[in-house]
Amino acid sequence: MKMRSIASEVLRNVVSGTARVPLLGLLLALTAGLAAGADVAAVHGLQNQARTFITGGGATRMLVAEDSVDRARCESLDWYRSVQASGALRQAEDLPLDALAGAGFPVYEVTAGFASLLDVESASEGAWVSEPLAESLGVATGSTLATDGRDLKVAGIFAYPDDGRDARLEYAIVMPVEGAGVFDECWMRAWPQGPDDDGLLRQALASEASTGTEVSLTQLNRSMGTSFTGTAMFDDRLTRWAPAVAAAAGLLIGFAAVRARRLEHASALHAGQSRGAMTSTAVLEAVVWSLAGAVFAGAVIYLSAGALAPENVAWVPAAMLPSLVASFGTALAGVFLGTLTVREADLFRLFKER
Known part of the structure; x- marks a missing residue:
């Protein structure tokens, strides 16, 4: 009873x-929401x-061995968990185009795995043309290029911006080829990056490669730095203290909520209410x-994150919950501590000061 x-x-x-639910709930939502939202924004930025870094070619390594x-071996590298895509490449003879009075453009033969490396979506046979070259020639997917003696179908267009990456494919035609044979390079995109990436890439060397073969390992886009120190940046981000800030705010709000009603609580004790019931x-x-x-703040943050990046919001709850849960828990602790300061003996003094 x-x-x-x-x-x-x-x-x-x-x-x-x-109980001032709207006021106190809004105060908690603002403080905890700002702390949690700041951390979500920081993680989103990382x-x-x-x-x-990945799309710019920073995570793509190249093994060059003519x-x-x-x-x-190169194609099978994507069996490893950290390897997103891999494919082999070799240069072929330049292709003369009738539209440019026989002027030739570099052609590179690649394996099927290069479709993922270049983000090409192609369900038909034909050539892949770089976006800058396609714009220069006025062609699109499904168009044909008149070459010396035959028509070449454009099966796909791939983006290849001038952002510091290896520029060979910027104005080039890429031809996927079937069958056996050796290639000159193996490209591999690995994420997350690991210390064994170059070791994995070396597995693409042919078994018959001579010991004197010149082998080099390089990065597709060296302007982005050799590695992405995401883990260190995450650990050192300023907003890692967001849960502590939210916890402190919740404690203060809870304590202040009781102190604002101490006359009411002292009066209840004077009227016979037990301290346990009051608490x-x-x-x-x-x-x-x-x-x-906390729920209101979480909903606002989640919906805002979904509006900014609807394709990837699964991580948002994990980023915001520490701050929201901390503020919820410390708000209750603040209220409990606040009740310890309420004394029936202070009733008349509080009544005079009201």
Whole structure:
């Protein structure tokens, strides 16, 4: 019966506005939401940097060994968990185009895995043309290029910006080829990067490659730095203290909520309410407003993140929950601590100072 009486009083205080649920919930939502939102924004920024590093060629390594790269070994590198894509490449003879009075453009023969490396979506046979070259020639996917004696179908267009990456494919035609044979290079995009990436890439060397074969390992885009130190940047981000900030704010709000009503609580003690009942009532009221504030802040952050990057929001709850949970828990702790400072003996002094 005692718990039913406490719950009934909590409900009356919430409904009547005595518990100040909207005000306290909004205060918690603002403080915890700002802390959690700042951390979400920081993590989102790091993800964008990582994505730029990957798409810009920073995570793509190249093994260069003329006539010494095994096609099958290079293609099979994507079996490893950290390897997103791999493919072999070799240069072929330049291709003269009738539209440019027979002027030749470099042609590179590649294996099927290069489609993922260049982000080409092609379901038909034909050539892949770089975006700058396609714009110069005025062609699109499905068009044909008139060459010396035959028409070459454009099966795909691939983006290849001038951003510091190896410029050979910027104005080039790429031809996927089947069959056996050796190649000159093996490209591999690995993420996350690891210390064994170059060791994996060396596995693409043909078994018949001579010991005197000149082998070099390089990065597709060296202007982006040799590696992306995402883990270190994540660990050192300023917003890693967001849960602590949210926790401190929740504690202060909870404590202040009780202190603002200490006359009411002291009066209840004077009227015969036990300290346990008074504390339970205050804490249960805090559960309502702190939970409402945390849920509201979480919903706003999640919806905002979804509007900015709808393709990837699965990580958002993990980033914001520490701050929201911390503020919820410390708000209850603040209320409990606040009730310890309420004394019946202070009733008349508080009544005079009201």
